[in-house]
Amino acid sequence: MARVLTPRAEDFPRWYQDLISKAEMADNGPVRGTMVIRPTGYAIWERMVSDLDARIKATGAENAYFPLFIPESYLKREAEHVEGFSPELAVVTHGGGKKLEEPVVVRPTSETVIGEFMAKWTQSYRDLPLLLNQWANVVRWEMRPRVFLRTSEFLWQEGHTAHADEQDARDYARRILHEVYEDFMVNVLAIPVTVGRKTNRERFAGATSTYTLEAQTGDGKALQMGTSHELGQNFAKAFDISFSAKEGGQQFAWTTSWGVSTRMVGGLIMVHGDDNGLRVPPKLAPIQAYVMVVKDGDGVAEATDRVLAELRAAGVRVQVNDRTDTPFGRRAVDAELKGYPIRIEIGPRDIAEGNVTIARRTDGSKTPVSVDGVTKAVLDALEADQKALYDQAVVARAAKTTDAATLDEAIEVAGSGFARIAWDKVGVDGEAKANQSAVSVRCLVREDGGVPLSQDEPGLIAYLARSY
Amino acid sequence: MARVLTPRAEDFPRWYQDLISKAEMADNGPVRGTMVIRPTGYAIWERMVSDLDARIKATGAENAYFPLFIPESYLKREAEHVEGFSPELAVVTHGGGKKLEEPVVVRPTSETVIGEFMAKWTQSYRDLPLLLNQWANVVRWEMRPRVFLRTSEFLWQEGHTAHADEQDARDYARRILHEVYEDFMVNVLAIPVTVGRKTNRERFAGATSTYTLEAQTGDGKALQMGTSHELGQNFAKAFDISFSAKEGGQQFAWTTSWGVSTRMVGGLIMVHGDDNGLRVPPKLAPIQAYVMVVKDGDGVAEATDRVLAELRAAGVRVQVNDRTDTPFGRRAVDAELKGYPIRIEIGPRDIAEGNVTIARRTDGSKTPVSVDGVTKAVLDALEADQKALYDQAVVARAAKTTDAATLDEAIEVAGSGFARIAWDKVGVDGEAKANQSAVSVRCLVREDGGVPLSQDEPGLIAYLARSY
The missing domain is CATH 3.30.930.10 (Bira Bifunctional Protein; Domain 2)
Structure with a gap:
């Protein structure tokens, strides 16, 4: 592609x-x-x-x-x-x-x-x-x-x-x-x-x-x-x-x-976002399941109507794309770009076997699912993918968060992630120095993760980073 | 008052x-x-x-x-x-x-x-x-x-x-x-x-x-x-x-x-609106039923909770006012001003008899209703008052809409209501003349109430009025 x-x-x-x-x-x-x-x-x-x-x-x-x-x-x-x-x-x-x-x-x-x-x-x-x-x-x-x-x-x-x-x-x-x-x-x-x-x-x-x-x-x-x-x-x-x-x-x-x-x-x-486009978390997504008619054919319209009706009844936010006058590949790329959590692809070949294909935006998987099982599969996938996106973001953040022992090290580390350092090793002067390297103190937290009442509390942790 | x-x-x-x-x-x-x-x-x-x-x-x-x-x-x-x-x-x-x-x-x-x-x-x-x-x-x-x-x-x-x-x-x-x-x-x-x-x-x-x-x-x-x-x-x-x-x-x-x-x-x-304040149509009203504790006393809190719960369950938009440290009269005047369609007044005297009072903003009526019957009474009143407000507005408009035979008569009539006149008796020159008296042609309609495609269609009716 x-x-x-x-x-x-x-x-x-x-x-x-x-x-x-x-x-x-x-x-x-x-x-x-x-x-x-x-x-x-x-x-x-x-x-x-x-x-x-x-x-x-x-x-x-x-x-x-x-x-x-x-x-x-x-x-x-x-x-x-x-x-x-x-x-x-x-x-x-x-x-x-x-x-x-x-x-x-x-x-x-x-x-x-x-x-x-x-x-x-x-x-x-x-x-x-x-x-x-x-x-x-x-x-x-x-x-x-x-x-x-x-x-x-x-x-x-x-x-x-x-x-x-x-x-x-x-x-x-x-x-x-x-x-x-x-x-x-x-x-x-x-x-x-x-x-x-x-x-x-x-x-x-x-x-x-x-x-x-x-x-x-x-x-x-x-x-x-x-x-x-x-x-x-x-x-x-x-x-x-x-x-x-x-x-x-x-x-x-x-x-x-x-x-x-x-x-x-x-x-x-x-x-x-990833290299194919946005990935919208299911709970937020305006369109959770995007139902795509791959190609017209025997049983496709009926299956599409049934899938749409059942998903709507289950409270899933759905939209249909049946513009078969536009190549399927182009429509699929567009759906990936826009990050709809689930695509349900319905075409004559799958339908002949009583199936549709469920494509999940989060992990890129494509699975044939029987028409009877679509709603359950969608609900399960939406729940799992909400969690998966959060977990991935937590892992990514941990990979780019580094404990630093000195201000210079923190400024260095903050070039490509979060630096975590004792606030008393930074202080007001260190903060000004970090700013000169386009690094700022993003926030101060207590060791237990709590939010302090003053920057003068003892034992605070500072997060330093570049920022948008 | x-x-x-x-x-x-x-x-x-x-x-x-x-x-x-x-x-x-x-x-x-x-x-x-x-x-x-x-x-x-x-x-x-x-x-x-x-x-x-x-x-x-x-x-x-x-x-x-x-x-x-x-x-x-x-x-x-x-x-x-x-x-x-x-x-x-x-x-x-x-x-x-x-x-x-x-x-x-x-x-x-x-x-x-x-x-x-x-x-x-x-x-x-x-x-x-x-x-x-x-x-x-x-x-x-x-x-x-x-x-x-x-x-x-x-x-x-x-x-x-x-x-x-x-x-x-x-x-x-x-x-x-x-x-x-x-x-x-x-x-x-x-x-x-x-x-x-x-x-x-x-x-x-x-x-x-x-x-x-x-x-x-x-x-x-x-x-x-x-x-x-x-x-x-x-x-x-x-x-x-x-x-x-x-x-x-x-x-x-x-x-x-x-x-x-x-x-x-x-x-x-x-x-x-009327001389006591706004009257909000029930379908629009952010608060449809305003539950007012008149005075604390035996059974009042229980009845209030029950009424609120039942109304909410029935899909009625409710708000409670239990600020008994403010005089009831002042709170009632405020509720009238704001135009909540229904007030439910709950006080110890009524409750002793198993009743609350339902006050309807549209017609100013006050009726004792048994606690058991509140939800039905409220739903009925909301429906009736939506219709009543519309009907009153239709009657009021009819009373201030007059057919006019000449432009001068229409301009005169438009001083205090809508004038209805054949558009060909007004025309472009008549419209300019009316404007000099701060009267404008509000719109043109066909005789059957339909909306014309051009002001040159024959047989159109013009509505003239002063405007905000």
């Missing part, structure tokens, strides 16, 4: 671009750094949204929608925040045919505008916690764009909450981190993530704690898949989010924010 | 603003003309999205996402289109701390950028029809903003399709009009809509046919709830959307576009 993609081992970034283009996931938009998400890619994003949305609502948060345009002055109220975002802002200077009196920025994130309204809605301790989430587009001007991973406009959810005390805010930020994000990434995306705390140098502009989930891509780099922040009282003070406390007196609230974005689609590709 | 809202009859626009604010539907955003959609309002929008999305997908369309930013030059390619939108554009001149070489506009609609990509993806007749939809925010700078109805930024879906011939495009635009939009508005929103054709003067910038669905608000004005356009080959020629035809040769495609927006939330309020 002619090679369809640049092999991963030959040129990973090129392979990634090839896959996105050939699998019809996305295109570059006409304005530099923007992207067009095509139906194949968008269906995956929709599945991510729907699963995460249910999890977020289960924590008690409600969805709302805040404006795209934010007065420039809002960003300036929190000092670190404006410093963090200023270089990335898109600014609207003209509206309705006139120059605006005050330019407005296109939201890079909505902390500030949501802070303004939280202040309005929070009067008493009875109004807390105030748990809000929004699904929206945001804009951060990108100098080195890469589709899905780093685009000037991207889609995301951003949660923003206000709490009566620090502990409640912390518990909530961590509940989102583990119950919503980590559980989703591990059990739905089948991506192992290293969950830890960002160093003070790496944390979000205006946060007191930033928690992160870091995936390892096929070329051994780190990809930040999501973050959850404690903002302390910084935004509450900047926007006057205060309330009359239960015990009397006026207090400032404690706020959090947390988000995941279309970047996860890029992560999915970079973790699970 | 103290009056909560300005009465509708006293000042309808003021009543509308009051309701939106007191029912916590939305707030004005900090940048003029923008809005903050609060959880109560957003939950209604989410239900609209989810119902419509399924209908749109059932027609074969797929979701995708195109960029927020469009090069200014794109809009200029279709002459009428640029003329139609120029006065409303928001323009980004600075990005990433620098002045941009070419300013970009924030999409007012995505015809142009989608046209550009359709051209890329359409090679052969096999690629058609190409049926795309996107859920997105768009920006049209508003001089006279009104929350939900007319905002500088709003949320919508915009469908864009390309077809091999005119008939296929027309059939699809009309399928969206009737099967997706009309059916949804009538059967879910419980809003009667007048479905017809826009005059050439009123049609979308760049379209050859614009079909519209017009609701009548409580004050007798027209509200355009959605539109579906045939764009002929205008955009196909401007963006070179061409394909090799089945019968050989290169041809231009025929395109359509169609959309509905957060404006529907405003329509819902203006059609179904």
